[in-house]
Amino acid sequence: MKKILFLSFISCLIVANQTKIFKRCELAQEMHKADGYEGISLGDWMCLAYRESQVNTKKKYENAVGSTDYGLFQINSHYWCNDDKSHSKNLGHMNCSELLSNYIFLTILCVKMMVLSSGGIANW
Ligand SMILES: *[C@@H]1O[C@H](CO)[C@@H](O)[C@H](O)[C@H]1NC(C)=O
Numbered sequence: 001m002k003k004i005l006f007l008s009f010i011s012c013l014i015v016a017n018q019t020k021i022f023k024r025c026e027l028a029q030e031m032h033k034a035d036g037y038e039g040i041s042l043g044d045w046m047c048l049a050y051r052e053s054q055v056n057t058k059k060k061y062e063n064a065v066g067s068t069d070y071g072l073f074q075i076n077s078h079y080w081c082n083d084d085k086s087h088s089k090n091l092g093h094m095n096c097s098e099l100l101s102n103y104i105f106l107t108i109l110c111v112k113m114m115v116l117s118s119g120g121i122a123n124w
Pocket residue numbers: 082083084095096097
């Protein structure tokens with residue numbers, strides 16, 4: 001019995017670290033949970049996530065200038081999160097690795113803050 005518990009604990013850890021490709025409804029639900037779309041339609045939010053990351057929470061893209069884009073909305077480390085690598089303003093007060101989490105509530109809050117502070121989705 002103990003062995004089984006241990007094994008299922010391990011498989012939970014593995015699952016938690018796996019890449020998650022969000023289904024459309026799941027993503028819509030998460031956006032909805034985070035309360036409000038900041039003047040952007042749900043369709044545009046979804047489109048953004050599809051275009052930027054193919055709704056893959058683990059997507060990382062290294063820019064030529066030395067910063068990296070993280071996660072579902074490809075949030076840039078130069079301005080919005082700290083990854084100890086690029087010179088970051090860290091306006092989102094976040095560790096970039098949090099933006100790769102399958103728990104996307106924080107990612108959504110960060111992305112909304114970006115939208116609010118810069119007048120729309122012009123950041124992308
Ligand atoms: C961010 O989190 C990762 C993983 O938990 C950790 O290794 C890293 O040191 C953290 N970086 C910062 C800037 O806090």
